[in-house]
Every structure is written in structure tokens, then in C-alpha cells.
Amino acid sequence: MVEPLLSVERVSCRFGGLLAVNAASLSARTAEITALIGPNGAGKTTLFAIISGFLKPTAGRVRYGGQDVTGEAPHRLARRGIVRTFQIVQPFAGLSVRDNILVGAHLRNRTRAGALAIAEDVGREVGLGDILGRPAHALTVAGRKRLELARALATDPRLLLLDEVLAGLNPSEIRDILPVIRALCTRGIAVVMIEHVMQAVMSLAERVFVLAEGRIIAEGTPVEVTTDPAVMEAYLGQGAAAKVRSTDVNQTAP
Amino acid sequence: MKGLLSIAVAVAALAAVPLVVHSNVVFNFLAATLVIALAGQGWNILGGYGGQYSFGHAAFFGTGAFMNAILQVQYDVNAWISFAVGIAAGAIVGAIIGGLAFRAGLRSSYFALVTLAFAEVLRILASIAPITGAGVGLLVKLDLRVQSFQFHSRAAFYFVILALVALALVIARFLERSRFGTWLIAVRENEDAAMALGVDTFAIKLAAMVLSATITAAAGCFYVQYFLFIDSGIAYGTWISIEALLTPIIGGVGSVFGALVGALAVKSLGEGAKLVTGDVPGLDLMIYGAVLILVIRFAPRGIVGAFADTRERVARRFIAGTSVREAIRG
Numbered sequence A: 001m002v003e004p005l006l007s008v009e010r011v012s013c014r015f016g017g018l019l020a021v022n023a024a025s026l027s028a029r030t031a032e033i034t035a036l037i038g039p040n041g042a043g044k045t046t047l048f049a050i051i052s053g054f055l056k057p058t059a060g061r062v063r064y065g066g067q068d069v070t071g072e073a074p075h076r077l078a079r080r081g082i083v084r085t086f087q088i089v090q091p092f093a094g095l096s097v098r099d100n101i102l103v104g105a106h107l108r109n110r111t112r113a114g115a116l117a118i119a120e121d122v123g124r125e126v127g128l129g130d131i132l133g134r135p136a137h138a139l140t141v142a143g144r145k146r147l148e149l150a151r152a153l154a155t156d157p158r159l160l161l162l163d164e165v166l167a168g169l170n171p172s173e174i175r176d177i178l179p180v181i182r183a184l185c186t187r188g189i190a191v192v193m194i195e196h197v198m199q200a201v202m203s204l205a206e207r208v209f210v211l212a213e214g215r216i217i218a219e220g221t222p223v224e225v226t227t228d229p230a231v232m233e234a235y236l237g238q239g240a241a242a243k244v245r246s247t248d249v250n251q252t253a254p
Numbered sequence B: 001m002k003g004l005l006s007i008a009v010a011v012a013a014l015a016a017v018p019l020v021v022h023s024n025v026v027f028n029f030l031a032a033t034l035v036i037a038l039a040g041q042g043w044n045i046l047g048g049y050g051g052q053y054s055f056g057h058a059a060f061f062g063t064g065a066f067m068n069a070i071l072q073v074q075y076d077v078n079a080w081i082s083f084a085v086g087i088a089a090g091a092i093v094g095a096i097i098g099g100l101a102f103r104a105g106l107r108s109s110y111f112a113l114v115t116l117a118f119a120e121v122l123r124i125l126a127s128i129a130p131i132t133g134a135g136v137g138l139l140v141k142l143d144l145r146v147q148s149f150q151f152h153s154r155a156a157f158y159f160v161i162l163a164l165v166a167l168a169l170v171i172a173r174f175l176e177r178s179r180f181g182t183w184l185i186a187v188r189e190n191e192d193a194a195m196a197l198g199v200d201t202f203a204i205k206l207a208a209m210v211l212s213a214t215i216t217a218a219a220g221c222f223y224v225q226y227f228l229f230i231d232s233g234i235a236y237g238t239w240i241s242i243e244a245l246l247t248p249i250i251g252g253v254g255s256v257f258g259a260l261v262g263a264l265a266v267k268s269l270g271e272g273a274k275l276v277t278g279d280v281p282g283l284d285l286m287i288y289g290a291v292l293i294l295v296i297r298f299a300p301r302g303i304v305g306a307f308a309d310t311r312e313r314v315a316r317r318f319i320a321g322t323s324v325r326e327a328i329r330g
Helices: A044-051 A074-080 A097-105 A112-125 A141-154 A171-186 A198-204 A222-226 A229-236 A240-252 B002-015 B024-049 B058-075 B079-103 B108-128 B154-176 B179-189 B191-196 B201-227 B232-236 B238-251 B258-277 B283-298 B302-329
Strands: A006-015 A018-028 A033-037 A059-064 A082-084 A159-163 A190-194 A207-212 A215-220
Touching: A006 A044, A018 A033, A018 A044, A018 A059, A018 A190, A018 A207, A033 A044, A033 A171, A033 A198, A044 A082, A044 A159, A044 A190, A074 A082, A074 B191, A097 A112, A097 A141, A097 B179, A112 A141, A112 B179, A141 A159, A141 A171, A171 A190, A171 A198, A198 A222, A207 A222, A207 A229, A215 A222, A215 A229, A229 A240, B002 B154, B024 B154, B024 B179, B024 B201, B024 B238, B024 B258, B058 B079, B058 B108, B058 B201, B058 B232, B058 B238, B079 B108, B079 B201, B108 B232, B108 B238, B154 B179, B154 B201, B154 B258, B179 B191, B179 B201, B191 B201, B232 B238, B238 B258, B238 B283, B238 B302, B258 B283, B258 B302, B283 B302
Parallel strands: A018 A215, A033 A190, A033 A207, A082 A159, A159 A190
Antiparallel strands: A006 A018, A006 A059, A207 A215
């Protein structure tokens, strides 16, 4: 079996007395969508920050494309093809949508003309084609999420880390953006997404990792993890799995 | 290229002044103004485009000025060579201060304070070191020959500083259209986001600092060539740090013409006030303060920005007007 593009091996991250990530392992493959789910405060964003180089892990290592890239600076990792989006969107507020995407497009295009062409293409691809000239601060939440995605995409990544790109969107906006995300893996990008919108996880992800209190407590297909008793307890509290099972039994009983 | 045309027009207009005016008072005023415009344009590269507000650009102005003066006075070096070495020395000081400050991860007000501190340390060192003339300063020998980079006519000096300013304007224009400039602006807007998109923010900020220091150092070198005198208070004094940041902020921060427009506006006001009230010490500073407050309150993008906004508003009203008329007609 081929080695996955990304493998996170027993990574831990400690902030003083708080062990935010505890020996978590995770992997992601090219042209596949992998979801990382878990209750609030589980350490999902911290794990993303470690993979993308914004934080150094206190233990463990990150392998990418067969190389150990643990603790490398974010811009170096971006050059290797690892790009993240931010949960709290970080637009270049004073710039137009086009210039925002241009920043990413310049990573692999030195010339302005080349980078502008890429920016236009990517902008259209994520559905910002009509508002490329608008200032980024004038965008709606949905627009900003798309912009976050477009900028990352313009760098031509091999591994894309999407941190809650669907949060704050209404159902119709989510419906609009799902095909965009699905199209990413047909381009051969390995996508890892942190997501709370389970509907999206169920329909998009091939594999799901569940993080709770810094540990990976389950991994598998979406159906496997949502029926996993440990996952139910992590979300709903201790004893929840037993309760759910008993209601299931009651419902199926004649 | 449309962007270069506006620069050509502005520079041509300024170059035409000696055809009309022959007064040395006017040339002195314009040369002093363009020195500030050049120093301000240096600041504008780092502060305006890069968002790194330095309060210590005197460090570069003064290093350029002193290196130029020291080589000529103490070592009898040719003025053209010492001018070039002065610029290079400013760039090196920029690399050192930038390297230390950015490596330490200093941002916003911490960065401003550290640059201020560096400039002050240099001022104090220059005021006690014998090589800089200590408290007395250095007088460059009057030698009105081209090979000494001195000219009989004030107009010739004026053309030299105008050429330097023109070059700085072109640099800013190219910056706006280059990958380096795009990344520098990205750093100003959001450093973390820039980093995530593959921008080496340390290298970008350092390069901007060096370019910025180079331009401001050129202003210092010219100052010595023009006034033939420098001391620690002029070279490394806070006055130049303040004027270098004030002019682009008033003129239009992060715009090609910001520093030039700001310098012309501020210096005209200062001189105008002096004509009216006589030479009251500190009056020009009070005027700068008042103008700064007004600009920040009413035109945060400076004079250039306010002008662009007005033009846009007029254009929009015109378009709206025509469409209403068409609607009525239709």
C-alpha cells in the first residue's frame, strides 16, 4: 500500500499545564477528503496549526510526501504544498477580492500577468467571479469563506487543510459550496477538513477521525464513526451510548 | 505604461520650475522639500506598503549623511564615491536594525519604539565620537566642481534631488506591480494569513527595510552635499524621523505620490506661516501637528487618497446622472 501523503505520528502539544493534543495520529491521502471532527476544545485547530507549521509539537512528528517536516515554518510548508485556511477568516481586508487571491497565486507564479490569470480562474471556480473587484471587507460571511478557500487554492496546494469553512453558512450556502469542495479532490488534492456540519461530513468525507480531549478516539468511514459508542459518549456525555442503544431497541421492538 | 506616465508628468512639471523661477530662495525651499520627500518615500516603502511604522528613520538618513561627510572630510574620498558608500551604509544599518527587530518578532508599537531607540543611540554616539566631529559637526569643504559633486547653480542641485525623487517614485510604482510588493502589502494587511499562503514574512519585511533605508540614506547623502554641514542633531535628530513619517501619512500612506505631495503641502504651509508670523521657533511643528490631526480625522488615506475618493464620487454621480437621464428619455 502506498504511503499516505500526510501522516501525523503520535503528535502531542502542551501549553503549560494543558495537554491540547495527546499522541494524536492521523493520515490523509491524495484525492481523498478526510474529516477531522470532535467536540469544541478537542484540539482540532491546534492539530491543524501543528501540521501547517504555525505551532511546534512538543512530541511526535509530521511526515509529508515521505519526508519529516515537523516544525518547519508555515511559508516553507506552503511551498511544499501544505496550505491551511483559518477558522476565523483572515482576509486582507483592505484589498480587493482579486488582489487577495493574487497573493496566493504568486506563490508559484513570479509574473503579475500569470498570477492574475490564475487568480481570475480560481475566483471563478469558487464562485467569486462576479465580485473580483469588490473590497474584501465588503463580503458576506459566505463570501469570506469562499475567499479563504480561493486564496488557499491559488497556491496550487497538494494538501489543503480546511478549518470550518462551512461554519456560519446557511443551508443553501452550504449546498452551494459542497460541490466546490468535492471538486478539489478530483483535482488530486488531499483535503483534510475540520467540520461541525455533520451533513457535510457524511456526504463528503471518505474517512473520518474523531478527536476528543486531544486524543484520536475513533477513525473510519462516516457511518462507522457515527455509530461508535466512544464517539457518542464524547459528544453526548457518559452513558449516552447505552441510552441510544436502548432507545434503538425500544423502537425496533414490536 | 500608464502608471509611469503620471510620474513623468509630475517630474516634468517640477523640472520646469527653473525655467520660470531663478530665485535661490525658491530653490533652497524646493531642495529642502524634495529631501524630505525622498526620506519620506523611503519611509513609505516600509511603513506605507509594509505597514511597519518606523519612528527611527533618522538612523538611515543620519548614517547616509555622516558616511558621506566623514569620507570626504576625514579621508579625502571623492564626493561621488562617498555619496554611494553613504547610501550603502544606510542599507547595511537597515539590514542590521531590521534583522534584529523582525527576528525578535517585534510588531507595531514595539517595532516603532525599537527603531526610535536605535536612532537615539546613534545620535548620542555621533555626538561624542571624534570622527563625526562630536558636538561641533562636520563641514565639507566648499569646492564647486562637478567632480566634487558640487555645482555653481542651485538649479543643478535641484535637478539632482529631483532625479533621485523620480527614481524613488518609479521604484514605488514597480513595487506595486511586483510579486515582492504584493507580498509586502499582504504582510501589512494580515501577517498570519500571508504566512499561510507561503510568504516568507521575515525576508519580505527585511528586504523592505533595506530598500526603505537605502532611499532615506540617499536623502541624507544629498543633504550633506547641498548644505555642506552635518552634526548629530541634524543627522540623527527626531526631526527627520518625524518628517519622514509625517509627509507620507499626510500625503497618502502607501501611495506612489504620497510622500511627494505630503512634503510639498507640509513645507509650503510651514514656510507660508513663517512669512505671515515671522520666524517663531517651533511654529512649523505646531502646523504639522494640526495638519496631521486634520488628515487623520478627515482623510485617513491622505491627500492623494482624498483626491481619489472625490474623483470616484464625482464619476459615480456623473454615471448615476446619465443613467437617470437615459431612463427619463427611455
